[in-house]
Amino acid sequence: LGLEGMSCSSAKAAVNSLLTPPVHASTRVSAEGPAEPVELGAAEAVPKGGAEIFREHHVVVSRSEEGEYRAFSAVCTHRSCPLHKIKGTVSTCTCHGSRFDVTTGEVLQGPAVAPLTELDVSADGGRLVARPRPA
Numbered sequence: 001l002g003l004e005g006m007s008c009s010s011a012k013a014a015v016n017s018l019l020t021p022p023v024h025a026s027t028r029v030s031a032e033g034p035a036e037p038v039e040l041g042a043a044e045a046v047p048k049g050g051a052e053i054f055r056e057h058h059v060v061v062s063r064s065e066e067g068e069y070r071a072f073s074a075v076c077t078h079r080s081c082p083l084h085k086i087k088g089t090v091s092t093c094t095c096h097g098s099r100f101d102v103t104t105g106e107v108l109q110g111p112a113v114a115p116l117t118e119l120d121v122s123a124d125g126g127r128l129v130a131r132p133r134p135a
C-alpha cells in the first residue's frame with residue numbers, strides 16, 4: 001500500500017480512501033428532492049411506526065403510530081449520494097456514513113451537518129404524493 005513513513009492520520013486517510021466507494025457525478029442527485037409533485041405509490045406501503053424509501057423519486061416517507069406521514073429528500077446533504085436502506089427509522093449514507101433519522105430528517109452522525117430537506121406529502125385517494133414545500 002505504500003504506507004511506510006506516513007503519519008498515522010495520513011495512513012488512515014489513505015486507507016479510508018480505498019474503503020470508501022467513489023462518488024460519481026451520475027450517482028449524485030439533488031438534495032432538495034423532486035422539483036414538482038410526484039406520485040410515490042400506495043400509502044399503505046409505509047407501515048405505522050416505520051418508513052419507506054421510494055428510490056425512483058429519491059424520497060423517504062415515514063408514518064407515525066397515529067398515521068401521520070412526513071416526507072424528506074432521500075439524498076444525503078453531505079455529498080448528494082442517494083440513501084438506499086432504512087434500519088428501524090435510521091438511514092445511513094453508503095458513500096461516507098452519515099446517518100439520518102428519517103422521521104425528523106435530523107442528522108444523527110456526520111460528516112453531514114444539514115438535515116434532510118423536508119417535503120410536503122399527502123395521501124390522496126390512498127396514494128402518496130410528495131411535493132416541494134413552498135418557499
